[in-house]
Amino acid sequence: MEMIERYTRAARWFHWLIAIVFFEMALSGLLIFLPWVPSGTIGMWTRLIHRIGAVFLVGAPAIFMLFAWQRSWDFIKEAFTWGKEDLEWLRAAPGYYFGGDPRMMPPQGYINTGMKLYRISIILGGGVFLITGFIMTFLRGIVPPAVFQWCLVLHDVTFIVAIGMFLLHFQLGVFHPRMDESLLSMFDGKVSGVYAKSHHGKWYDGVNNRDDDNSSE
Amino acid sequence: MSDKAILFNTTRCIACRGCQVACKQWNETDEVIPTEQNSVRSVNRGSYENPPDLSPKTWMTIKFIEKPQGDSIEWFFNRRSCMHCTEAACVEVCPSGALYHNEDGFVTYDKDKCTGCGYCEQYCPFDVPRLDTNIVTGVGKMDKCTLCTTPSLNRLSAGEEPACVNTCPTHALVFGDRDELISEAKTLVTGLQTTGSRVYPKATLYGEQELGGLHVLYVLTDSPGVYGLPENPQFPIAATLQRDVFRPLTKVVWLMVAGGLALNVLIAWFRQRQLSEENSHGND
Numbered sequence: 295m296e297m298i299e300r301y302t303r304a305a306r307w308f309h310w311l312i313a314i315v316f317f318e319m320a321l322s323g324l325l326i327f328l329p330w331v332p333s334g335t336i337g338m339w340t341r342l343i344h345r346i347g348a349v350f351l352v353g354a355p356a357i358f359m360l361f362a363w364q365r366s367w368d369f370i371k372e373a374f375t376w377g378k379e380d381l382e383w384l385r386a387a388p389g390y391y392f393g394g395d396p397r398m399m400p401p402q403g404y405i406n407t408g409m410k411l412y413r414i415s416i417i418l419g420g421g422v423f424l425i426t427g428f429i430m431t432f433l434r435g436i437v438p439p440a441v442f443q444w445c446l447v448l449h450d451v452t453f454i455v456a457i458g459m460f461l462l463h464f465q466l467g468v469f470h471p472r473m474d475e476s477l478l479s480m481f482d483g484k485v486s487g488v489y490a491k492s493h494h495g496k497w498y499d500g501v502n503n504r505d506d507d508n509s510s511e
Numbered sequence: 512m513s514d515k516a517i518l519f520n521t522t523r524c525i526a527c528r529g530c531q532v533a534c535k536q537w538n539e540t541d542e543v544i545p546t547e548q549n550s551v552r553s554v555n556r557g558s559y560e561n562p563p564d565l566s567p568k569t570w571m572t573i574k575f576i577e578k579p580q581g582d583s584i585e586w587f588f589n590r591r592s593c594m595h596c597t598e599a600a601c602v603e604v605c606p607s608g609a610l611y612h613n614e615d616g617f618v619t620y621d622k623d624k625c626t627g628c629g630y631c632e633q634y635c636p637f638d639v640p641r642l643d644t645n646i647v648t649g650v651g652k653m654d655k656c657t658l659c660t661t662p663s664l665n666r667l668s669a670g671e672e673p674a675c676v677n678t679c680p681t682h683a684l685v686f687g688d689r690d691e692l693i694s695e696a697k698t699l700v701t702g703l704q705t706t707g708s709r710v711y712p713k714a715t716l717y718g719e720q721e722l723g724g725l726h727v728l729y730v731l732t733d734s735p736g737v738y739g740l741p742e743n744p745q746f747p748i749a750a751t752l753q754r755d756v757f758r759p760l761t762k763v764v765w766l767m768v769a770g771g772l773a774l775n776v777l778i779a780w781f782r783q784r785q786l787s788e789e790n791s792h793g794n795d
Contacts, residue, residue: 326606326626327758333607337626341649391775393782432646434629442633443749450753454761458768465772471780 296487298501300479304362309480311354316460319347323453348427355420372405373413383407391472401495408466415459422452514616515667516595516689517658517676518696520730521738522703523683524588526559526573530675530684534656537674538664540568565591567641567654571675574739589738590684590727592675593618593639593656597723600750601631601640609653615667616689616726617658627651636722636744658726692728693719699730722746 301309322344326337359366382400384407390399405413426445429437467476475489490498535541542562545552556563560575571592577584595617602610602618609624610631627644631653644651659666659673666673676686685692696716703714711732718725721744729735735742 326628333609333624333626337607337624337628338650341626341628345647345649391779393779393786395786431649434633434646439633439635439638440747440749443747446630446633447749447752447757450757454757454764457765461765461768461772465776469772469776471776471783 297484298487298490298498299483300485300490301483303483304358306480306483308354308358312351315347315350315354319344319351320453320457320460322347345431348431351420352424369413370417373410373417376407376410380407380410391470393471396472396492401499402493402497403500404494404497406494412459412463415455419452419456419459422448423456426452514689514724514726515686516616516692516726516728517673518685518687518692518728518730519590520683520685520696520699521588522699522730522732523681524573524590525681525683526575526586526588527680528561528573529678529680530590531569531571531573533674533678534571535569537659537666538570538657538661540570540654542566542568565639565641565655567643567652569641570654570656576737576739578737587733587738589740590729591639591739592727593658594637594718594722595656595658595726596636596721597725598746599722600634600636600747603746603750603754604630604634606630613660615658615660617660618726619657619660620653620655621662622652622654625652627653629653631655634747634750636741636747689724689726689728696728696730703730703732 322340325340326333355366379400379402383402386399387408390396426449429445430442430449434442466473467480470476473493475485479485485493487498490501558575558577560572562569562572565572571590574587574589574591576587576589578587579585597612597616599610599612599618602612605620606628607624607626609622609626610618610620613619627642627650629640629642629644632638632640632642640653640655642651642653644653659671660668666677671677672686676684685695693716696719700714700716703711713733715731715734717729717731717735717738717740718727729738729740731738731740
């Protein structure tokens with residue numbers, strides 16, 4: 295069976311590192327608001343763990359950007375590059391994701407419009423988490439209390455959205471019957487040609503042309 | 512049981528700061544006095560005020576506010592400590608439930624539960640709680656006036672007055688039932704406004720209505736602003752939003768998203784099976 299590389303080894307490691315740290319951050323952040331969780335010393339530990347997680351969550355992308363700035367820039371540019379086919383995707387998506395005729399969906403590039411929206415939410419949400427978190431950690435007592443208060447509100451609201459987006463990501467990657475190769479591809483990095491063609495038609499054509507060029511040399 | 516309160520009558524205060532000392536003695540919040548050879552190291556901050564601010568080990572201070580009055584100055588003395596609000600933002604935002612109202616209506620805390628997050632410090636309309644939290648690790652504790660109800664140092668349960676009240680030589684500080692103190696304070700304010708060798712037309716009672724009623728009441732000779740008190744202290748809007756909107760909404764939103772996604776999987780799975788069955792029938 296024809297297999298196409300979709301995620302490089304570095305991308306996969308990066309994905310799972312971020313996944314683990316995101317889970318750790320979400321849990322340690324959530325714990326302090328659950329009244330049945332023991333407070334005091336354990337609450338201090340969860341706050342410390344939250345800070346250590348923040349170092350990874352900020353540091354990992356920073357290092358990735360440092361060593362692969364071109365890919366990082368493309369990652370951002372790709373998310374914000376929108377065209378006519380994105381509007382078509384938005385129109386066709388509800389039918390498609392509820393199990394309608396897949397032929398109604400216009401062919402997609404390496405990432406589809408939904409993935410673009412997910413990336414945008416990560417970039418914007420990550421930015422809000424980073425800025426508000428930095429202010430609350432290091433500038434408490436230096437910035438006016440009102441700034442701290444609104445940082446806390448923003449941090450919380452962004453978290454509510456982030457968990458919603460994570461649930462969506464988790465559902466599509468693990469449970470959705472249409473994304474049957476999604477989870478595995480994040481482990482071995484490959485998708486089948488059939489999957490690539492049906493889910494990312496434009497990307498598949500591009501990869502195939504490149505392969506053809508290579509073989510003609 | 513009716514709420515208790517402290518009444519601070521500024522016209523009686525001579526700023527001896529006996530209350531500050533008694534507070535430290537009783538609550539065991541001694542601080543190391545910095546010394547140099549043969550003397551105590553002192554700093555001139557341009558005021559008799561000392562220490563200059565509240566700290567984890569200084570739960571109350573007397574402020575010396577100076578207003579020029581002809582060739583001289585007029586002093587306004589103010590007691591700065593926890594106001595023990597009825598609508599206490601610190602209690603509301605405390606994630607670990609360390610801060611709470613006790614049966615007398617005072618805002619006290621279980622220090623073992625405190626995680627040192629500092630939300631109370633940042634939401635307090637009077638800037639009272641103080642933390643020794645490490646900025647890098649986030650480990651630390653908050654401290655503030657407990658109105659002498661700290662466990663094992665609880666004067667009130669032993670039938671005593673708070674240490675600051677007990678020691679006040681001029682009875683500028685009085686402890687009692689809040690309702691009785693309010694009527695007493697109102698009489699004092701009316702007296703200040705109308706009678707005596709000097710009348711204070713702006714004399715006022717502070718703390719009766721503010722934030723649902725403070726448990727430290729102030730008889731002031733001038734407007735609260737002169738004493739460095741916020742004229743109209745507010746429960747922070749951010750705390751109201753958190754309490755009334757975002758926190759209750761969170762569970763609803765997450766449950767709805769999770770439910771919707773689960774439903775989506777079921778429908779997609781079912782319809783996909785239908786489609787493949789139709790196709791296989793078509794191929795027959």
